[in-house]
Amino acid sequence: MTEYYYNCGKVLGKLHQISKRYTPVHRRYSFFDKFNAEYIDKLIPDSLSLIKEKLVQILNILKGLDMNQETFGMIHFDYNDGKYSIDFNTGQITVYDFDNSCFGWYMYDLASLWTHGVGWTHSEPDAGKRRKFMNDYFETVLAGYRSEAKLEDSMLDRLPLFIQVCIMESIVDAFEVMQNIGEEPECDEELSYLIKCLEDDIPYKGFFHDIYSCEEPFEYEERNS
Numbered sequence: 001m002t003e004y005y006y007n008c009g010k011v012l013g014k015l016h017q018i019s020k021r022y023t024p025v026h027r028r029y030s031f032f033d034k035f036n037a038e039y040i041d042k043l044i045p046d047s048l049s050l051i052k053e054k055l056v057q058i059l060n061i062l063k064g065l066d067m068n069q070e071t072f073g074m075i076h077f078d079y080n081d082g083k084y085s086i087d088f089n090t091g092q093i094t095v096y097d098f099d100n101s102c103f104g105w106y107m108y109d110l111a112s113l114w115t116h117g118v119g120w121t122h123s124e125p126d127a128g129k130r131r132k133f134m135n136d137y138f139e140t141v142l143a144g145y146r147s148e149a150k151l152e153d154s155m156l157d158r159l160p161l162f163i164q165v166c167i168m169e170s171i172v173d174a175f176e177v178m179q180n181i182g183e184e185p186e187c188d189e190e191l192s193y194l195i196k197c198l199e200d201d202i203p204y205k206g207f208f209h210d211i212y213s214c215e216e217p218f219e220y221e222e223r224n225s
Contacts, residue, residue, distance in 0.1 A: 001120075002140055003091060008113065009144030011093045012079055016106045017149040019073040028074065031104040035059060035172065043175050045185050047224065054198045055168055061161060065105065071155055075104045077169075080116040107155050110145065111162035114138055118207050122217045127208045134207070160203045167194050167205060189219035196220050 037056045044052050066072070076083070077100040084095040114134070121133040145151060174191050178184070187195065197206045206212045211220065 004086070005117075005137055005140040006144035007091050007093055008081075009141035010147055011084070011095060011144075012076075012109055012113065012141075013145035013148030015076060015079075015095065016073070016109070016145075019075070019106075020069055020149075022074055024074070027103075029102050031062075031102060031108075032059075034102070035168070040172070043172065043179065048187075048195070050199050051171070051195045055171070058161070058164055058168055058198075062105075062165070065158070067105075070150060070152070071107070072105050073103060074101060075106060075109045076100070077102050077104060077108065077112075079109045079112055105155075105162065106149075106151070107158055107162045108165055110141070110151075111159055111166050113141055114159065115163060115166050115205055117141070118205065123214050125214045127212070131208050134204075163203070163205055164198060167198055170194055171198075187223045189216070189222055192223045193218050193220035195223070 037059060040052055040055050040059075044055075046052075076095065076098060078097065079095070083097045084093050086093055117134060117137050118130075120137065121130050124130050124133070142151070142156070171191065171194050174194075175185060178186070193206070193211070196202070196211065200211075202209050202211060205218070213219070
């Protein structure tokens with residue numbers, strides 16, 4: 001599994017290194033084209049005013065970050081183990097499903113890997129053991145990544161922020177799905193959990209916090225929307 005974690009990071013690093021040299025003919029959309037205060041205000045009900053405020057706060061922080069060639073470029077925007085296949089004879093990873101690709105910060109894809117990595121230890125009841133696993137897991141991912149691409153420590157320090165951005169994307173996606181199929185907005189246990197994490201500034205998707213339960217992972221009591 002350690003080899004797999006390393007290769008997972010290595011392939012992502014290779015993708016990002018290619019992106020740094022990429023000049024588009026038909027340019028994909030950029031992060032702020034979709035994620036902006038106007039769209040969030042229109043999409044999310046006014047009854048959820050606090051989460052709307054929190055999302056705008058996150059967007060304002062992002063606007064202050066570097067968007068140079070080493071930090072910002074074409075990203076997969078949905079990189080996880082459901083978006084690539086593995087050759088079990090060689091360990092080679094083949095990435096697909098680039099439908100969500102856009103121009104954004106490379107740290108987003110790394111944060112997405114972190115949030116999906118929790119699945120390897122989500123049933124562990126001890127928060128300290130969960131934290132140790134995630135530290136070891138992500139350290140191995142980063143070693144693979146850095147074998148292919150440069151990553152400044154100043155951007156890595158932003159991991160908690162970009163985990164919040166991953167949560168923001170999940171929240172926006174949930175409301176988009178409801179809108180597209182004509183359903184009234186509602187918050188189930190999973191969406192309520194994500195909203196609670198951002199409203200209360202609970203870091204790391206609540207994975208090391210009292211809000212998390214290994215019996216009902218990433219769920220919180222439903223709320224009215």
